[in-house]
Amino acid sequence: MTRSDRSPHGGQPPSGTARIAVDLLGGDSAPAVVVDGALRACSADPDLHLLLVGPRESADEVLGALAVGDRERVSVSVVDRTVGMGDAPMRHVRRESTVRAAAEAVYAGRADAMVSAGSSGAAVAASAHVLGRLPGVRRPGLAAHVPTAHGPVLLLDVGVTIDGTMLELVQHAVLGAAYAAAALGVADPRVGLLSIGSEPGKGDRLRRAVAVALSDTALPAGGRYIGLVEGHDVPLGGPADVVVTDGFTGNILLKGIEGATGRPALAEGARPARGAALLGVAGTVVVCHGSADGPDIASGIALAARLHRERVIPAVAGLADDLLTELSSAGGLTIRDALGERS
Amino acid sequence: MTRSDRSPHGGQPPSGTARIAVDLLGGDSAPAVVVDGALRACSADPDLHLLLVGPRESADEVLGALAVGDRERVSVSVVDRTVGMGDAPMRHVRRESTVRAAAEAVYAGRADAMVSAGSSGAAVAASAHVLGRLPGVRRPGLAAHVPTAHGPVLLLDVGVTIDGTMLELVQHAVLGAAYAAAALGVADPRVGLLSIGSEPGKGDRLRRAVAVALSDTALPAGGRYIGLVEGHDVPLGGPADVVVTDGFTGNILLKGIEGATGRPALAEGARPARGAALLGVAGTVVVCHGSADGPDIASGIALAARLHRERVIPAVAGLADDLLTELSSAGGLTIRDALGERS
Structure with missing residues (x-):
């Protein structure tokens, strides 16, 4: 092992637009902490574009808190149904769930990557089903x-x-x-x-x-x-x-x-960072801890953006x-x- | 749950002699750290008596470092064979192993409890075999x-x-x-x-x-x-x-x-304390981490003494x-x- 070059890009993170689909209803404390995390991520990365997937009122909360000039970096996909933490994941991954809609945005090319704070079972099942597993x-x-x-x-x-x-x-x-x-x-x-x-x-x-x-x-x-x-x-x-x-x-x-x-x-x-990268699926997916807070969600969004850019x-x-x-x-x-x- | 009386003895630890058999050859760094731990335990607890089970020269090291008046609290059972960490536990628990000799001292009433830093497989197997499991x-x-x-x-x-x-x-x-x-x-x-x-x-x-x-x-x-x-x-x-x-x-x-x-x-x-109590065996046995240091061994001996006294x-x-x-x-x-x- 050599660590002389820990970044494959020589320490210069590649920039450029990264469009991240964010599941507003993922996690134990959604949508509040996801709204908080989305705002933190936006202000930290000027080349970040977010596709907020979830209820209209939560997306409006993000938009309302952003400076007018930043609002063009945020688009919204209104979806109201969610997958509860206690549900059996597969049975409830329906077309209308937010995590599935986020995966579909990545599949359709409307987003480069997605972030959800779970349930992790539902996020993984939806990602694997919509994006497909590697051969x-x-x-x-x-x-x-x-x-x-x-x-x-x-x-x-x-x-x-x-x-x-x-x-x-x-x-x-x-x-x-x-x-x-x-x-x-x-x-x-x-x-x-x-x-x-x-x-x-x-x-x-x-x-x-x-x-x-x-x-x-x-x-x-x-x-x-x-x-x-x-x-x-x-x-x-x-x-x-x-x-x-x-x-x-x-x-x-x-x-x-x-x-x-x-x-x-x-x-x-x-x-430790609370965002985990999903490996074995044909797309960029980051799953945050169900108990993630705003900074955790923001770090998960930043990880997704980096994985896409690199x-x-x-x-x-x-x-x-x-x-x-x-x-x-x-x-x-x-x-x-x-x-x-x-x- | 109430925690108003965390000690079953009202906060007054019962004293009295505790005779602990110590496996001088248990653990990754035996006998050096066990000798160190035995000395620390002796100086911390004036009512502690140790039965050192292992090579004569290691026991002599403990005796030589003690004040003359404390030496009467230490007796020795000379055993030279050990059970290596890489060995399959059951096959190698022979009569002559130090951990087995320590268990036999407890069984025979020459010690009130025993402490070994493993291998934990060998310590558990010897304890269960010699002392018996609870019905x-x-x-x-x-x-x-x-x-x-x-x-x-x-x-x-x-x-x-x-x-x-x-x-x-x-x-x-x-x-x-x-x-x-x-x-x-x-x-x-x-x-x-x-x-x-x-x-x-x-x-x-x-x-x-x-x-x-x-x-x-x-x-x-x-x-x-x-x-x-x-x-x-x-x-x-x-x-x-x-x-x-x-x-x-x-x-x-x-x-x-x-x-x-x-x-x-x-x-x-x-x-965390590195000594674990063995439950389900008809005797008082504490198993320390294989990588235990001197203070860890001393705390394991103190735990064994407390379990006996209480x-x-x-x-x-x-x-x-x-x-x-x-x-x-x-x-x-x-x-x-x-x-x-x-x-």
């Missing part, structure tokens, strides 16, 4: 940037693959390595598998099988599998640039780190496509095969 | 105290039940409630199940099934199941006094919190025995049953 991808993964003293660690999946399978975790290792190179400027990214010890063989059945499969998997962008890493390696950084796990464990670890670092003794800057998602697809398809067609590999067990 | 207990659990602004949260299991089952998690809820009452002085402990959202139905198959089973399970000491909690609820505290999870997830969450709070910006006091483990057994046996005899309950699925 061969079984399930997309949500990748969170965790800041550490050694630079950001990419943790994925943090909420999609709740009963994770071997193929999903191996595909996420491929996607994570490609994203680390394309978005974080990490050359030859080191990919670790999250487990309960760093010695070979540690972990549950799924981890033992995935470790065998990853030892035998080509990773893009010069990436290499460096073995097992532990819970503390995510907030402390060091051994791995990318840490792969199932969405259940990843979600709990990320929220645990957020809770621990959210304590008053820690500076604001040490709080063409990160097309680059990930270019780096990962062949490997993902190859893994998918070898998808008959089972945990029992990997562990050498007889059925 | 009906399928697998013991390691319970960690996580300090929060709302008082300690008990997180279990943090490393034994790597491929956790429904019965194991439900039995750990019973043991955790009993321990919260007996060791932490929590009346009517609130027990939460760790998952990826607090709304009913969130989580993987195991969590959805355990949530159904816990809703229907009597908990000791006035304990009650309060539903699902999330990763941040462990370091922040608040909703639950006891948080139940499988040993894979619990280990990763605990180490993630340790890594996040171990950052320089946080005061030493905010670092008769916590017998109290846990008294509170939990009937419920554990009842659960065990209803052990035919499967995840499919709990989720109402047809096979």
Whole structure:
């Protein structure tokens, strides 16, 4: 790994217009915090254009708070239905939901990227359905940037693959390595598998099988599998640039780190970003935490704009496509095969 | 829940001699850090007696550093073999291992409790084999105290039940409630199940099934199941006094919190204690982190002494025995049953 050039653009972020569709009804405290986040994002980035997707009155609140000259940067798509946090995601992703309308705006080319604060299940389901998955991808993964003293660690999946399978975790290792190179400027990214010890063989059945499969998997962008890493390696950084796990464990670890670092003794800057990039879908999608506040939403919008401007998602697809398809067609590999067990 | 009397002894810790068997060869940096921890524990507690189990030269190092008058508080059991961190625990728990010799000293009444810094697999296997499990207990659990602004949260299991089952998690809820009452002085402990959202139905198959089973399970000491909690609820505290999870997830969450709070910006006091109490075994056993340092070992020894002096483990057994046996005899309950699925 070299970090001499952490940004693939030599430290000069590419500018240019970025048109972001924002789900006004996503998250636990919508629309208030989303309105707040949209205003913060607009004032921070003069080349940002927003497509606000949701109720007319919430969009008007944003427009009313903007200077007249800035209002032309904001357009509105009026949608009133939402997906509640308690609903089963798939059943309720209807044409009229805001998160689906946001995805459709990206699909139709009316926006370059989308941001929603969830529910993450609904946001992922709508994105995958409307934008499509990359060829061969079984399930997309949500990748969170965790800041550490050694630079950001990419943790994925943090909420999609709740009963994770071997193929999903191996595909996420491929996607994570490609994203680390394309978005974080990490050359030859080191990919670790999250487990309960760093010695070979540690972990549950799924981890033992995935470790065998990853030892035998080509990773893009010069990436290499460096073995097992532990819970503390995510907030402390060091051994791995990318840490792969199932969405259940990843979600709990990320929220645990957020809770621990959210304590008053820690500076604001040490709080992990609450926007996660969706990997494995043919479009740029950022999903914020359901409990995101205004600054979190604004940072999610800024992440979406950066991913669009740096063409990160097309680059990930270019780096990962062949490997993902190859893994998918070898998808008959089972945990029992990997562990050498007889059925 | 009332916290008016957090200590079951009214704030006056019971004193009296506590004889602790210490595994000199447990942990990644043994014996040096164990020697250091033993010396720190001795000087902090004048009623502490140590039985040092391990190589003669390490024990002599402790004895040589003590004042002459304190040396009578330290006895030695010379054992030279150890269990390496990379070994499969069960196969290597031989009569001559230090951790097994420490457990045998407790069983024989030569010590009141034991402390080892692992490997935790070997420490748990030796303890369960030599001291025996409580009636009906399928697998013991390691319970960690996580300090929060709302008082300690008990997180279990943090490393034994790597491929956790429904019965194991439900039995750990019973043991955790009993321990919260007996060791932490929590009346009517609130027990939460760790998952990826607090709304009913969130989580993987195991969590959805355990949530159904816990809703229907009597908990000791006035304990009650309060539903699902999330990763941040462990370091922040608040909703639950006891948080139940499988040993894979619990280990990763605990180490993630340790890594996040171990950052320089946080005061030493905010670092979680690295000693975990073993629940479900008929004896007092504290297992420290493999990467424990001297102060961590000393705090593990102090915890073992306190658990002995306050008769916590017998109290846990008294509170939990009937419920554990009842659960065990209803052990035919499967995840499919709990989720109402047809096979």
